[in-house]
Amino acid sequence: MDSTFDRFSTLFSTFIGGGRTYLLAKGRVALYLALRGLDVGRGRKVILPGYTCVVVPGAVKAAGVELVYVDVDARTFNISPEHLEAISPRDVGAIVVQHTYGIPADMTRIGAWACRYDIPIIEDCCHAFGSGLDGRMLGTFGNAAFFSGQWSKPFSTGLGGMLLVSDSGLIEKVERIIAAEVRAPSLIRQWRLRAQILAFRAAVTPSRLQRITTAYRALSRWGLVVGSSETRELEGDTPSQYVTGMAPCQAREGIRQMRGVQRLIANRRVVAREYSRRLPELGFRAVTLEPGEDPVLLRYPVRVGNKRELLEAARQRGLWLGSWFESPLHPAESNLGAFGYRPGTCSVGEQAAREVVNLPCDPGVDERHIDAVLRFLRERAIPA
Numbered sequence: 001m002d003s004t005f006d007r008f009s010t011l012f013s014t015f016i017g018g019g020r021t022y023l024l025a026k027g028r029v030a031l032y033l034a035l036r037g038l039d040v041g042r043g044r045k046v047i048l049p050g051y052t053c054v055v056v057p058g059a060v061k062a063a064g065v066e067l068v069y070v071d072v073d074a075r076t077f078n079i080s081p082e083h084l085e086a087i088s089p090r091d092v093g094a095i096v097v098q099h100t101y102g103i104p105a106d107m108t109r110i111g112a113w114a115c116r117y118d119i120p121i122i123e124d125c126c127h128a129f130g131s132g133l134d135g136r137m138l139g140t141f142g143n144a145a146f147f148s149g150q151w152s153k154p155f156s157t158g159l160g161g162m163l164l165v166s167d168s169g170l171i172e173k174v175e176r177i178i179a180a181e182v183r184a185p186s187l188i189r190q191w192r193l194r195a196q197i198l199a200f201r202a203a204v205t206p207s208r209l210q211r212i213t214t215a216y217r218a219l220s221r222w223g224l225v226v227g228s229s230e231t232r233e234l235e236g237d238t239p240s241q242y243v244t245g246m247a248p249c250q251a252r253e254g255i256r257q258m259r260g261v262q263r264l265i266a267n268r269r270v271v272a273r274e275y276s277r278r279l280p281e282l283g284f285r286a287v288t289l290e291p292g293e294d295p296v297l298l299r300y301p302v303r304v305g306n307k308r309e310l311l312e313a314a315r316q317r318g319l320w321l322g323s324w325f326e327s328p329l330h331p332a333e334s335n336l337g338a339f340g341y342r343p344g345t346c347s348v349g350e351q352a353a354r355e356v357v358n359l360p361c362d363p364g365v366d367e368r369h370i371d372a373v374l375r376f377l378r379e380r381a382i383p384a
Protein backbone atom coordinates (compact mmCIF):
# COMPACT_ATOMS: atom_id res chain seq x y z
CA MET A 1 0.00 0.00 0.00
CA ASP A 2 2.61 2.49 1.10
CA SER A 3 4.75 1.76 -1.89
CA THR A 4 1.89 2.78 -4.23
CA PHE A 5 1.81 6.19 -2.56
CA ASP A 6 5.60 6.43 -2.62
CA ARG A 7 5.79 5.45 -6.26
CA PHE A 8 3.21 7.96 -7.37
CA SER A 9 4.62 10.80 -5.30
CA THR A 10 8.14 10.14 -6.58
CA LEU A 11 6.94 9.99 -10.19
CA PHE A 12 5.08 13.24 -9.70
CA SER A 13 7.94 15.17 -8.03
CA THR A 14 10.42 13.92 -10.62
CA PHE A 15 8.17 14.97 -13.47
CA ILE A 16 7.68 18.50 -12.17
CA GLY A 17 11.33 18.85 -11.26
CA GLY A 18 12.14 18.28 -7.63
CA GLY A 19 10.81 18.60 -4.12
CA ARG A 20 8.50 16.18 -2.36
CA THR A 21 4.89 15.40 -3.20
CA TYR A 22 2.18 14.69 -0.63
CA LEU A 23 -1.04 13.00 -1.70
CA LEU A 24 -4.36 14.33 -0.46
CA ALA A 25 -8.09 14.09 -1.02
CA LYS A 26 -8.23 17.37 -2.93
CA GLY A 27 -6.12 20.25 -4.19
CA ARG A 28 -7.71 22.61 -1.66
CA VAL A 29 -6.54 20.37 1.20
CA ALA A 30 -3.01 20.64 -0.17
CA LEU A 31 -3.26 24.44 -0.03
CA TYR A 32 -4.61 24.30 3.51
CA LEU A 33 -1.65 22.16 4.61
CA ALA A 34 0.85 24.43 2.88
CA LEU A 35 -0.54 27.39 4.84
CA ARG A 36 -0.38 25.42 8.07
CA GLY A 37 3.18 24.37 7.32
CA LEU A 38 4.12 28.00 6.69
CA ASP A 39 2.56 28.95 10.06
CA VAL A 40 0.15 31.29 8.34
CA GLY A 41 -2.70 31.49 10.84
CA ARG A 42 -4.88 33.96 12.69
CA GLY A 43 -3.85 37.61 12.46
CA ARG A 44 -2.18 37.11 9.09
CA LYS A 45 -3.36 37.74 5.54
CA VAL A 46 -3.10 35.75 2.34
CA ILE A 47 -3.12 37.34 -1.10
CA LEU A 48 -5.24 35.66 -3.77
CA PRO A 49 -6.16 36.52 -7.36
CA GLY A 50 -9.64 37.97 -7.82
CA TYR A 51 -10.42 35.34 -10.45
CA THR A 52 -10.34 31.89 -8.93
CA CYS A 53 -12.27 28.90 -7.72
CA VAL A 54 -14.09 29.50 -4.42
CA VAL A 55 -12.50 26.46 -2.77
CA VAL A 56 -9.17 28.34 -2.83
CA PRO A 57 -10.35 31.15 -0.51
CA GLY A 58 -12.22 28.36 1.32
CA ALA A 59 -8.91 26.66 2.19
CA VAL A 60 -7.45 29.98 3.32
CA LYS A 61 -10.49 30.57 5.52
CA ALA A 62 -10.15 27.07 6.96
CA ALA A 63 -6.65 28.09 8.07
CA GLY A 64 -8.23 31.06 9.90
CA VAL A 65 -6.55 33.69 7.75
CA GLU A 66 -7.81 36.99 6.34
CA LEU A 67 -8.13 37.24 2.55
CA VAL A 68 -6.83 40.00 0.29
CA TYR A 69 -7.81 39.90 -3.38
CA VAL A 70 -5.58 41.34 -6.06
CA ASP A 71 -6.90 41.98 -9.56
CA VAL A 72 -5.66 39.97 -12.50
CA ASP A 73 -3.98 40.85 -15.76
CA ALA A 74 -6.29 40.95 -18.79
CA ARG A 75 -3.89 38.92 -20.98
CA THR A 76 -2.85 36.13 -18.59
CA PHE A 77 -5.83 36.07 -16.18
CA ASN A 78 -3.20 35.84 -13.41
CA ILE A 79 -2.31 38.18 -10.53
CA SER A 80 -1.25 41.48 -11.99
CA PRO A 81 2.22 42.57 -10.81
CA GLU A 82 1.19 46.26 -11.02
CA HIS A 83 -1.70 45.71 -8.63
CA LEU A 84 0.38 43.50 -6.37
CA GLU A 85 3.12 46.10 -6.07
CA ALA A 86 0.51 48.60 -4.89
CA ILE A 87 -0.52 46.39 -1.94
CA SER A 88 0.78 46.84 1.59
CA PRO A 89 2.85 43.77 2.53
CA ARG A 90 1.99 44.24 6.23
CA ASP A 91 0.84 41.02 7.94
CA VAL A 92 0.83 39.16 4.63
CA GLY A 93 1.78 35.56 5.42
CA ALA A 94 1.69 34.12 1.90
CA ILE A 95 0.65 34.79 -1.66
CA VAL A 96 -1.22 32.26 -3.78
CA VAL A 97 -0.15 32.57 -7.41
CA GLN A 98 -2.54 30.83 -9.77
CA HIS A 99 -1.51 29.96 -13.33
CA THR A 100 -4.95 30.32 -14.86
CA TYR A 101 -5.89 28.01 -17.77
CA GLY A 102 -2.23 26.91 -17.71
CA ILE A 103 -0.85 30.33 -18.68
CA PRO A 104 2.18 31.17 -16.50
CA ALA A 105 1.96 34.08 -14.08
CA ASP A 106 4.72 36.69 -14.20
CA MET A 107 7.00 34.90 -11.73
CA THR A 108 9.88 37.35 -12.23
CA ARG A 109 8.01 40.39 -10.97
CA ILE A 110 5.82 38.55 -8.48
CA GLY A 111 8.88 36.67 -7.17
CA ALA A 112 10.81 39.93 -6.77
CA TRP A 113 7.98 41.51 -4.78
CA ALA A 114 7.59 38.45 -2.56
CA CYS A 115 11.34 38.22 -2.03
CA ARG A 116 11.63 41.90 -1.08
CA TYR A 117 9.17 41.39 1.79
CA ASP A 118 10.13 37.78 2.54
CA ILE A 119 6.63 36.50 1.71
CA PRO A 120 6.34 32.82 0.75
CA ILE A 121 4.73 31.91 -2.58
CA ILE A 122 2.30 29.03 -3.03
CA GLU A 123 1.63 28.26 -6.69
CA ASP A 124 -1.85 27.14 -7.66
CA CYS A 125 -1.02 24.72 -10.48
CA CYS A 126 -4.49 23.19 -10.70
CA HIS A 127 -4.75 24.34 -14.34
CA ALA A 128 -1.06 24.20 -15.12
CA PHE A 129 0.21 20.66 -15.09
CA GLY A 130 3.14 20.53 -17.51
CA SER A 131 3.28 24.27 -18.28
CA GLY A 132 6.72 25.83 -18.38
CA LEU A 133 8.27 29.24 -17.92
CA ASP A 134 11.85 30.20 -18.77
CA GLY A 135 12.79 26.54 -19.15
CA ARG A 136 11.36 25.37 -15.82
CA MET A 137 8.09 23.75 -14.98
CA LEU A 138 5.45 25.67 -13.08
CA GLY A 139 5.29 24.37 -9.53
CA THR A 140 9.03 24.89 -9.00
CA PHE A 141 8.96 28.68 -8.61
CA GLY A 142 7.41 28.99 -5.15
CA ASN A 143 7.97 27.51 -1.69
CA ALA A 144 5.18 25.07 -2.44
CA ALA A 145 2.67 24.29 -5.18
CA PHE A 146 -0.61 22.44 -5.31
CA PHE A 147 -2.30 20.49 -8.08
CA SER A 148 -5.81 19.10 -8.37
CA GLY A 149 -6.65 15.57 -9.47
CA GLN A 150 -10.30 16.35 -10.24
CA TRP A 151 -11.85 14.89 -13.38
CA SER A 152 -11.91 18.24 -15.08
CA LYS A 153 -8.24 18.98 -14.45
CA PRO A 154 -5.24 18.19 -16.62
CA PHE A 155 -4.16 15.23 -14.59
CA SER A 156 -6.81 13.14 -12.91
CA THR A 157 -6.60 10.79 -9.98
CA GLY A 158 -10.43 10.75 -9.85
CA LEU A 159 -10.59 13.64 -7.37
CA GLY A 160 -7.42 14.07 -5.36
CA GLY A 161 -4.76 16.67 -4.72
CA MET A 162 -0.99 16.87 -4.81
CA LEU A 163 1.11 19.16 -2.64
CA LEU A 164 4.60 19.71 -3.96
CA VAL A 165 7.02 21.25 -1.47
CA SER A 166 10.45 22.43 -2.57
CA ASP A 167 11.61 24.24 0.55
CA SER A 168 13.40 21.79 2.90
CA GLY A 169 12.37 23.54 6.12
CA LEU A 170 8.77 23.42 4.96
CA ILE A 171 9.03 19.71 4.06
CA GLU A 172 9.81 18.88 7.66
CA LYS A 173 6.93 20.96 9.02
CA VAL A 174 4.40 19.69 6.49
CA GLU A 175 5.37 16.10 7.25
CA ARG A 176 4.81 16.64 10.94
CA ILE A 177 1.35 18.15 10.36
CA ILE A 178 0.38 15.43 7.90
CA ALA A 179 1.42 12.68 10.30
CA ALA A 180 -0.64 14.24 13.08
CA GLU A 181 -3.75 15.39 11.21
CA VAL A 182 -4.36 13.77 7.85
CA ARG A 183 -6.73 10.84 8.04
CA ALA A 184 -7.09 8.04 5.53
CA PRO A 185 -10.39 8.03 3.63
CA SER A 186 -13.03 5.67 5.04
CA LEU A 187 -13.49 2.32 3.35
CA ILE A 188 -16.87 3.38 2.00
CA ARG A 189 -15.32 6.45 0.45
CA GLN A 190 -12.55 4.34 -1.01
CA TRP A 191 -15.05 1.96 -2.62
CA ARG A 192 -17.00 4.83 -4.12
CA LEU A 193 -13.86 6.49 -5.46
CA ARG A 194 -12.80 3.24 -7.02
CA ALA A 195 -16.16 2.65 -8.65
CA GLN A 196 -16.09 6.20 -10.00
CA ILE A 197 -12.63 5.81 -11.48
CA LEU A 198 -13.70 2.64 -13.28
CA ALA A 199 -16.95 4.20 -14.47
CA PHE A 200 -15.15 7.25 -15.81
CA ARG A 201 -12.53 5.24 -17.59
CA ALA A 202 -15.25 3.28 -19.35
CA ALA A 203 -17.62 6.10 -20.14
CA VAL A 204 -15.84 9.34 -20.83
CA THR A 205 -15.30 10.66 -24.31
CA PRO A 206 -15.30 14.38 -25.14
CA SER A 207 -18.71 14.26 -26.78
CA ARG A 208 -20.24 12.50 -23.80
CA LEU A 209 -18.57 14.57 -21.14
CA GLN A 210 -21.20 17.29 -20.96
CA ARG A 211 -23.96 14.81 -20.15
CA ILE A 212 -21.76 12.82 -17.78
CA THR A 213 -20.80 15.97 -15.87
CA THR A 214 -24.45 16.94 -15.48
CA ALA A 215 -25.36 13.46 -14.22
CA TYR A 216 -22.36 13.43 -11.89
CA ARG A 217 -23.35 16.76 -10.34
CA ALA A 218 -26.89 15.51 -9.75
CA LEU A 219 -25.68 12.26 -8.18
CA SER A 220 -23.28 14.24 -6.03
CA ARG A 221 -26.06 16.54 -4.80
CA TRP A 222 -28.05 13.48 -3.76
CA GLY A 223 -25.01 12.12 -1.95
CA LEU A 224 -24.73 9.10 -4.22
CA VAL A 225 -21.18 9.74 -5.38
CA VAL A 226 -18.17 11.51 -3.90
CA GLY A 227 -18.59 15.02 -5.29
CA SER A 228 -16.00 17.75 -5.72
CA SER A 229 -17.65 20.30 -3.38
CA GLU A 230 -20.44 20.41 -0.86
CA THR A 231 -23.05 23.17 -1.07
CA ARG A 232 -21.97 24.53 2.31
CA GLU A 233 -18.46 25.03 0.95
CA LEU A 234 -19.87 27.69 -1.39
CA GLU A 235 -21.26 29.43 1.68
CA GLY A 236 -17.94 29.64 3.47
CA ASP A 237 -18.09 26.60 5.78
CA THR A 238 -15.35 24.01 6.02
CA PRO A 239 -16.81 20.54 5.43
CA SER A 240 -16.31 17.73 7.90
CA GLN A 241 -13.34 15.42 7.33
CA TYR A 242 -11.64 18.12 5.30
CA VAL A 243 -8.10 17.00 6.04
CA THR A 244 -8.19 13.62 4.34
CA GLY A 245 -5.52 11.81 2.37
CA MET A 246 -5.65 10.20 -1.03
CA ALA A 247 -7.00 6.66 -1.42
CA PRO A 248 -4.72 3.91 -2.77
CA CYS A 249 -6.93 3.47 -5.84
CA GLN A 250 -6.37 7.15 -6.67
CA ALA A 251 -2.60 6.83 -6.35
CA ARG A 252 -2.76 3.81 -8.67
CA GLU A 253 -4.77 5.87 -11.18
CA GLY A 254 -2.12 8.59 -10.85
CA ILE A 255 0.65 6.13 -11.68
CA ARG A 256 -1.36 4.92 -14.67
CA GLN A 257 -1.82 8.47 -15.93
CA MET A 258 1.86 9.33 -15.49
CA ARG A 259 2.66 6.64 -18.08
CA GLY A 260 0.79 8.49 -20.80
CA VAL A 261 1.64 11.96 -19.62
CA GLN A 262 3.85 13.07 -22.53
CA ARG A 263 1.16 12.14 -25.03
CA LEU A 264 -1.44 13.93 -22.94
CA ILE A 265 0.60 17.11 -22.93
CA ALA A 266 1.54 16.89 -26.61
CA ASN A 267 -2.14 16.56 -27.53
CA ARG A 268 -3.09 19.63 -25.50
CA ARG A 269 -0.39 21.64 -27.24
CA VAL A 270 -1.60 20.61 -30.71
CA VAL A 271 -5.21 21.51 -29.93
CA ALA A 272 -4.30 24.91 -28.44
CA ARG A 273 -2.08 25.73 -31.41
CA GLU A 274 -4.98 25.00 -33.73
CA TYR A 275 -7.32 27.32 -31.79
CA SER A 276 -4.64 30.04 -31.78
CA ARG A 277 -4.24 29.75 -35.53
CA ARG A 278 -7.92 29.75 -36.40
CA LEU A 279 -9.60 32.03 -33.82
CA PRO A 280 -8.22 35.33 -35.21
CA GLU A 281 -9.57 34.40 -38.66
CA LEU A 282 -13.02 34.31 -37.04
CA GLY A 283 -12.54 37.66 -35.33
CA PHE A 284 -11.73 36.35 -31.83
CA ARG A 285 -8.67 37.15 -29.75
CA ALA A 286 -6.18 34.29 -29.45
CA VAL A 287 -4.06 33.70 -26.34
CA THR A 288 -0.85 35.66 -26.82
CA LEU A 289 2.42 34.70 -25.21
CA GLU A 290 5.55 36.48 -24.10
CA PRO A 291 9.04 35.01 -24.61
CA GLY A 292 9.74 32.17 -22.16
CA GLU A 293 6.07 31.30 -21.63
CA ASP A 294 5.37 27.70 -22.59
CA PRO A 295 1.85 26.85 -21.46
CA VAL A 296 0.05 23.54 -21.65
CA LEU A 297 -3.51 24.82 -21.66
CA LEU A 298 -6.16 23.08 -19.62
CA ARG A 299 -8.90 24.94 -21.48
CA TYR A 300 -8.56 27.66 -24.10
CA PRO A 301 -10.03 31.01 -22.97
CA VAL A 302 -12.00 33.12 -25.45
CA ARG A 303 -13.74 36.41 -24.67
CA VAL A 304 -17.27 36.79 -25.98
CA GLY A 305 -19.96 39.45 -25.65
CA ASN A 306 -22.84 37.00 -25.15
CA LYS A 307 -21.48 34.47 -22.66
CA ARG A 308 -24.73 33.46 -21.02
CA GLU A 309 -26.68 32.83 -24.23
CA LEU A 310 -23.71 31.12 -25.79
CA LEU A 311 -23.31 28.66 -22.92
CA GLU A 312 -26.99 27.85 -23.06
CA ALA A 313 -26.85 27.29 -26.82
CA ALA A 314 -23.77 25.07 -26.41
CA ARG A 315 -25.53 23.04 -23.76
CA GLN A 316 -28.51 22.50 -26.04
CA ARG A 317 -26.25 21.39 -28.84
CA GLY A 318 -24.31 19.06 -26.51
CA LEU A 319 -21.11 20.98 -27.18
CA TRP A 320 -18.40 21.05 -24.61
CA LEU A 321 -17.92 24.73 -23.85
CA GLY A 322 -16.74 25.67 -20.38
CA SER A 323 -17.75 28.62 -18.19
CA TRP A 324 -14.71 29.00 -15.89
CA PHE A 325 -14.80 31.33 -14.16
CA GLU A 326 -18.35 32.63 -13.77
CA SER A 327 -17.50 34.97 -10.94
CA PRO A 328 -14.32 36.26 -9.28
CA LEU A 329 -14.87 33.34 -6.89
CA HIS A 330 -16.32 30.62 -9.11
CA PRO A 331 -19.08 29.38 -9.25
CA ALA A 332 -21.57 32.22 -9.56
CA GLU A 333 -23.60 30.91 -6.61
CA SER A 334 -20.73 31.51 -4.17
CA ASN A 335 -21.44 33.83 -1.27
CA LEU A 336 -18.74 36.38 -2.05
CA GLY A 337 -19.15 38.27 1.21
CA ALA A 338 -18.47 35.15 3.28
CA PHE A 339 -15.05 34.99 1.61
CA GLY A 340 -14.27 38.65 2.17
CA TYR A 341 -14.73 39.66 -1.47
CA ARG A 342 -16.38 43.02 -2.08
CA PRO A 343 -17.84 43.37 -5.61
CA GLY A 344 -15.85 45.89 -7.62
CA THR A 345 -12.51 45.05 -5.96
CA CYS A 346 -11.12 43.23 -9.00
CA SER A 347 -12.73 44.77 -12.07
CA VAL A 348 -10.53 42.97 -14.61
CA GLY A 349 -11.34 39.63 -12.97
CA GLU A 350 -15.04 40.48 -12.92
CA GLN A 351 -14.99 41.43 -16.59
CA ALA A 352 -13.21 38.18 -17.45
CA ALA A 353 -15.90 36.30 -15.49
CA ARG A 354 -18.57 38.03 -17.64
CA GLU A 355 -16.76 37.44 -20.95
CA VAL A 356 -14.64 34.31 -20.93
CA VAL A 357 -15.82 30.95 -22.15
CA ASN A 358 -13.31 28.18 -22.56
CA LEU A 359 -12.75 25.62 -25.26
CA PRO A 360 -11.71 22.03 -24.59
CA CYS A 361 -8.08 20.98 -25.08
CA ASP A 362 -8.54 17.60 -23.46
CA PRO A 363 -7.22 14.29 -24.69
CA GLY A 364 -9.65 12.93 -27.22
CA VAL A 365 -10.36 16.36 -28.71
CA ASP A 366 -9.53 15.94 -32.38
CA GLU A 367 -9.86 17.87 -35.63
CA ARG A 368 -13.58 17.10 -35.79
CA HIS A 369 -14.26 18.53 -32.30
CA ILE A 370 -12.18 21.58 -33.03
CA ASP A 371 -14.12 22.18 -36.25
CA ALA A 372 -17.45 21.79 -34.45
CA VAL A 373 -16.49 24.18 -31.65
CA LEU A 374 -15.15 26.83 -34.03
CA ARG A 375 -18.13 26.55 -36.35
CA PHE A 376 -20.38 27.05 -33.35
CA LEU A 377 -18.43 30.14 -32.25
CA ARG A 378 -18.57 31.58 -35.76
CA GLU A 379 -22.34 31.11 -35.90
CA ARG A 380 -23.33 32.05 -32.38
CA ALA A 381 -20.63 34.00 -30.52
CA ILE A 382 -20.07 37.75 -30.53
CA PRO A 383 -16.37 38.57 -30.13
CA ALA A 384 -15.59 40.81 -27.12
Ligand SMILES: *Cc1c(COP(=O)(O)O)cnc(C)c1O
Nearest residue numbers: 026027028053126148149150161
Ligand atom coordinates in the same frame (compact mmCIF):
# COMPACT_ATOMS: atom_id res chain seq x y z
C1 LIG B 1 -10.10 23.04 -9.28
C2 LIG B 1 -9.29 24.13 -8.74
C3 LIG B 1 -8.83 24.11 -7.44
C4 LIG B 1 -9.26 23.09 -6.41
O1 LIG B 1 -8.94 21.78 -6.66
P1 LIG B 1 -9.71 20.65 -5.83
O2 LIG B 1 -8.90 19.42 -6.10
O3 LIG B 1 -11.08 20.57 -6.36
O4 LIG B 1 -9.68 21.04 -4.40
C5 LIG B 1 -7.99 25.13 -7.04
N1 LIG B 1 -7.62 26.12 -7.88
C6 LIG B 1 -8.05 26.18 -9.14
C7 LIG B 1 -7.60 27.29 -10.01
C8 LIG B 1 -8.92 25.20 -9.61
O5 LIG B 1 -9.39 25.29 -10.86
